[in-house]
Amino acid sequence: MDQTMRTYICTGCGIGECVNADRIAELAQSEFQLTANVSHFLCGPEGVEFLKRDLAENGAQRAVIAACSERVNWDVFSRDNLGVELVERVNIREQVAWSKPPNDEETQALAEDYFRMGVNKAQNTTIPPRREEPQAQTLLVVGGGITGMTAALQAAAAGSEVVLVEKQDQLGGWMRQLYKLYPRKTPYQALETPDVDAVIRQVQDHPKIRVITSAEITAIAGEPGAFDVALQAQGQGVSLQVGSVILATGWEPFDATKLEDLGFGRSPNVITNVMMEATAKSGKLLRPSDGRPVQSVVFVQKARPAEQGWFSYAATVRDMIALKQALYVREFAPEAQVYIIYEDMVTLGLYESFYRRVQQEPNVFLTKGAVTEVAASDDGSVLLTVEDTLIGGGLQVKADLVVLAAGMVPTTGGSELLRLRYRQGSEIPATTRGFTTSNYICFPYETRRTALYAAGAVREPMDIVACTEDATGAALKAIQSIQLVSIGAATHPRVGDLSYPKIFLQRCTRCQRCMEECPFSVIEPNAEGYPTVNPDRCRRCGVCMGACPVQVISFDNYSVTQLSSMVSSISVPEDGEKLRIVAFACENDSYPAFDMAGINRLPFDVSVRVIPVRCAGSVNAVLMTDALSRGVDGVMVFGCKSGDDYQCHFITGSGLAVRRLTNVRETVTRLMMEPERIRPVQLEIADYNLIPQLVQEFAEELKQMGPNPYKGF
Numbered sequence: 168m169d170q171t172m173r174t175y176i177c178t179g180c181g182i183g184e185c186v187n188a189d190r191i192a193e194l195a196q197s198e199f200q201l202t203a204n205v206s207h208f209l210c211g212p213e214g215v216e217f218l219k220r221d222l223a224e225n226g227a228q229r230a231v232i233a234a235c236s237e238r239v240n241w242d243v244f245s246r247d248n249l250g251v252e253l254v255e256r257v258n259i260r261e262q263v264a265w266s267k268p269p270n271d272e273e274t275q276a277l278a279e280d281y282f283r284m285g286v287n288k289a290q291n292t293t294i295p296p297r298r299e300e301p302q303a304q305t306l307l308v309v310g311g312g313i314t315g316m317t318a319a320l321q322a323a324a325a326g327s328e329v330v331l332v333e334k335q336d337q338l339g340g341w342m343r344q345l346y347k348l349y350p351r352k353t354p355y356q357a358l359e360t361p362d363v364d365a366v367i368r369q370v371q372d373h374p375k376i377r378v379i380t381s382a383e384i385t386a387i388a389g390e391p392g393a394f395d396v397a398l399q400a401q402g403q404g405v406s407l408q409v410g411s412v413i414l415a416t417g418w419e420p421f422d423a424t425k426l427e428d429l430g431f432g433r434s435p436n437v438i439t440n441v442m443m444e445a446t447a448k449s450g451k452l453l454r455p456s457d458g459r460p461v462q463s464v465v466f467v468q469k470a471r472p473a474e475q476g477w478f479s480y481a482a483t484v485r486d487m488i489a490l491k492q493a494l495y496v497r498e499f500a501p502e503a504q505v506y507i508i509y510e511d512m513v514t515l516g517l518y519e520s521f522y523r524r525v526q527q528e529p530n531v532f533l534t535k536g537a538v539t540e541v542a543a544s545d546d547g548s549v550l551l552t553v554e555d556t557l558i559g560g561g562l563q564v565k566a567d568l569v570v571l572a573a574g575m576v577p578t579t580g581g582s583e584l585l586r587l588r589y590r591q592g593s594e595i596p597a598t599t600r601g602f603t604t605s606n607y608i609c610f611p612y613e614t615r616r617t618a619l620y621a622a623g624a625v626r627e628p629m630d631i632v633a634c635t636e637d638a639t640g641a642a643l644k645a646i647q648s649i650q651l652v653s654i655g656a657a658t659h660p661r662v663g664d665l666s667y668p669k670i671f672l673q674r675c676t677r678c679q680r681c682m683e684e685c686p687f688s689v690i691e692p693n694a695e696g697y698p699t700v701n702p703d704r705c706r707r708c709g710v711c712m713g714a715c716p717v718q719v720i721s722f723d724n725y726s727v728t729q730l731s732s733m734v735s736s737i738s739v740p741e742d743g744e745k746l747r748i749v750a751f752a753c754e755n756d757s758y759p760a761f762d763m764a765g766i767n768r769l770p771f772d773v774s775v776r777v778i779p780v781r782c783a784g785s786v787n788a789v790l791m792t793d794a795l796s797r798g799v800d801g802v803m804v805f806g807c808k809s810g811d812d813y814q815c816h817f818i819t820g821s822g823l824a825v826r827r828l829t830n831v832r833e834t835v836t837r838l839m840m841e842p843e844r845i846r847p848v849q850l851e852i853a854d855y856n857l858i859p860q861l862v863q864e865f866a867e868e869l870k871q872m873g874p875n876p877y878k879g880f
């Protein structure tokens with residue numbers, strides 16, 4: 168009997184009333200020669216004490232625990248808590264007892280299959296070592312505006328050494344160019360004077376911050392914990408080694424020449440909100456065409472469709488700016504009439520108080536309406552036609568000055584900011600409309616390049632308050648990344664994972680698919696075209712493993728062999744009436760959705776064996792065809808939503824999975840089977856209630872197709 172691995176079966180939480188735990192224990196002994204213990208309530212204090220004692224007394228370093236999902240009680244059953252090198256959890260609660268009919272032969276078969284899978288998985292796992300190597304601890308902040316300065320100050324306050332690089336000859340960015348700020352704190356009534364000089368002094372005086380101005384990055388090579396940065400600053404070359412990078416290069420104004428339909432370029436008295444700021448900063452507000460005092464000013468807050476390259480979500484910033492600049496007019500030309508014409512007025516949260524305050528200001532009129540025509544008159548004034556107003560009809564407004572709300576465009580658009588020496592490109596890939604965040608929902612600050620974080624308006628239009636909060640968040644992420652990398656561990660979303668892809672080069676065909684499909688540009692070709700891994704750039708998604716046509720990429724704790732052993736754990740009845748379906752489910756959303764279905768006691772088809780995978784993109788084609796050639800009737804691959812507004816935690820992983828299925832289906836056809844036996848599904852966790860129906864529909868279709876002809880071979 169193998170005593171290095173011990174197995175345990177819990178009968179608590181209704182498991183014992185649903186399946187026969189003793190039969191699973193017998194299976195452990197007969198099929199795997201492993202000792203199995205059946206206990207009630209393993210997660211309770213007595214259960215945990217029993218586990219620790221039993222493992223220690225037998226000198227076992229590996230435990231397979233069949234109980235609840237690994238997504239719960241993870242601290243109770245952690246390897247640290249139990250004092251072993253590996254704990255494999257087998258989910259017979261959410262996936263069996265809570266979602267399948269009790270005391271049924273098919274339910275028992277399901278529990279036994281899951282148990283076999285757990286043991287096989289544990290037997291095919293090697294423990295990745297923890298690395299202890301000195302890494303560069305310094306943090307590089309690119310951009311010396313309010314976001315970059317705040318990130319530098321926060322990181323320095325936490326004890327990090329920081330290098331702050333700015334392309335201009337002084338710090339401060341846009342904040343130096345602002346006349347006033349809209350209120351940043353309760354009661355949100357009075358404009359504030361920018362305090363940027365005080366922030367600049369703090370940065371310059373901080374002993375842990377080195378400021379380099381008039382600087383341009385000429386190259387960044389290497390990987391997290393060991394980035395080699397080359398700069399040109401004031402005609403000199405500078406070399407740095409840093410552990411992580413924060414990109415805080417901010418925004419630039421939307422190209423106003425594209426606002427011709429609103430009069431820009433047709434009259435000098437039509438300006439943008441950025442130009443208005445400069446006008447106020449100059450200390451006087453005069454009509455640009457002839458220098459006469461202004462008697463009427465119109466702010467145009469026109470909504471534009473995002474497809475035309477506009478940023479509808481800039482509204483919250485630009486509307487607050489219009490409210491602020493209306494008060495500039497009150498200050499410089501108290502007699503002037505001010506109109507703010509908006510289609511949607513967005514003032515987030517307590518900023519609403521400022522909106523109300525401006526609304527009550529004499530001579531300021533806020534009007535909902537769409538500006539449809541802007542005509543310049545010979546006398547220098549501008550005539551605006553407004554339709555769809557709240558009072559129903561249209562109106563015409565004559566203005567001495569028109570201020571257009573322009574959007575905030577991220578500086579990433581075409582500029583060379585970081586000059587990365589990465590195979591997949593020299594800049595951080597941008598998502599929709601040029602912003603660099605890799606996943607808006609789950610990972611703000613993260614980009615598609617590991618340990619390179621984005622903060623402030625470079626990742627979404629935001630104001631100074633939001634930028635400072637963002638900078639703090641990014642600084643903490645950058646510090647955390649350096650700490651994780653120093654032990655060889657992954658950052659989000661597989662935080663702490665010590666494995667990394669290993670490539671068996673003797674069988675590599677140099678197809679370079681792994682280099683192309685890795686979402687994080689981890690793998691680079693060497694001089695002979697063979698792949699070389701930069702391990703600390705890796706997020707451990709396994710997309711490369713899914714891509715490799717000859718299956719030579721694996722991890723110590725995740726491999727095609729391991730997944731294949733789990734598929735072969737499934738007992739396929741020769742009786743064609745009993746279906747078997749394998750569902751590879753992404754561990755980020757889909758597998759939790761299956762658990763949610765169980766937690767909500769939503770019954771779903773007992774023929775499905777759910778196998779958690781790191782990403783749908785990590786499922787190698789061979790796993791699907793193997794499953795079918797073993798007699799499994801159908802394969803489902805569950806991933807996150809792909810496309811421009813993707814939710815995939817590994818960016819392109821789920822999209823690649825769908826794309827690759829075309830090839831798999833061709834192979835299935837060659838096996839003389841219906842390609843529809845492979846089914847991709849995109850599912851978010853909130854859609855867990857769809858699982859019973861999705862599975863049921865697939866099962867019905869498989870029944871129509873008839874049993875897999877390979878059954879019994």
Ligand code: SF4
Binds near residue numbers: 684686687689708
């Ligand atoms: S595991 Fe993911 S991030 Fe790492 S090399 Fe493979 S594809 Fe790239």
Ligand code: SF4
Binds near residue numbers: 682714717718719
């Ligand atoms: S995908 Fe596989 S075969 Fe192709 S280059 Fe990468 S490791 Fe080699």
